[in-house]
Amino acid sequence: MKVIGFIGPSGTGKSHRSSWVARERGIEFIIDDGLLIRGSRIIAGKTAKREKTKIGSIKCALFNEDRHAEDVKKAIRLYEPEQILILGTSDNMVDNIARRLGFPPVSGRIYIHEVASDFEIKQALSTRKEQGKHVIPVPTFEIKKDFSGYFLDPLQIFKRKGKGSYQLIGEKSVVRPTFSYMGNYTISDYTVYQIIEYVTSNIEGVSRISRFRAENHPDGIYIEMDLVLIYGYIIKPLLRKIQDKVTEEVEHLTALNIKAMNIMAKSLVMDSKKGAGAAALSRE
Incomplete structure (x- = not known):
């Protein structure tokens, strides 16, 4: 060798x-x-x-x-x-x-x-x-579990192939190590809740969060929440949409790695405006 x-x-x-x-x-x-x-x-x-x-x-x-x-x-x-x-x-x-x-x-x-x-x-x-940024020469998904919450960003490297044409030749990850002289930072559970509350409030079919729990672990964050949904929406695809959207936004805004997100539709409420529209769409 x-x-x-x-x-x-x-x-x-x-x-x-x-x-x-x-x-x-x-x-x-x-x-x-x-x-x-x-x-x-x-x-x-x-x-x-x-x-x-x-x-x-x-x-x-x-x-x-x-x-x-x-x-x-x-x-x-x-x-x-x-x-x-x-x-x-x-x-x-x-x-x-x-x-x-x-x-x-x-x-x-x-x-x-x-x-x-x-x-x-x-x-x-x-x-x-x-x-205080360091580069690790592997894609973000390779090290995400090890750097939950440490400003992890992807850095894509391109090579010029011709005029106005580029080829992706690799991806690296930018992190701020735990030993950084700039110190550690923490994100409170309430801040995570506020982000999730904002995201869910903008998803059609969601009324409110009735229960929320977040646990921070070295490998990422575990989230449980109960939701009050609006009558007239198909529940299973709506819950999947909520999971995907919340995961995307929380990981983007905080760099926290979401390890698990358990969501339960706890109850339904009538909403004359949203409910009627959704019911009409479901009949179609």
Whole structure:
């Protein structure tokens, strides 16, 4: 197995460019911040960006924990990659990761200034310093469960094919790690309720929420609610519509990962305006 190092100071844009660097050199596997990534999928490991402290993050990125290192070694034995790209902030870090995972010595090195301009590096450093944002080179759905509520945004990468024509070549995820110097933030259950109340009040066929309960867990939020619906609407498709719309809006506005949403139609009320219109539509 050929081991290549991709090296640059923290915050200079290595993760952002890692997929492109790997693709240009025919490398299928990447080691980045405690994760083993193949293409756009996480194969093994755990992300250092979920550690509670900066020191914990560094230890995770270096695979100091035996179980963590063994998890990645097992995946490497299974897939037997011909080449692998290791991201690190220094030559020493890349060498240490390779030794820790039992890889052959690093045989090639790529430095961030070779693939990014001074302006691009300064821009990346500014984003890291001012906004505390980090990039993980996998699509959002791959890490969503690990970053519930931590400003998780998709970042799509396009390549120009011709005039006015672009090809999607990959997707990355932007997160704010739990060890960020900008501090943690929390969203109260009442705020979640207010968002859901607003969303449901704009769905035709819903009268009001009669009971609401939300539980926050590390992997996401669990929601239960009883609804009072308006007579004349078909209940099952209406409840499905409510689930889909509430999930979409809450995840978009809060970055919380909704793990479960249990909705019950508790009662019906008559609404002369909405009910009559809906009843007429159902007869048609």
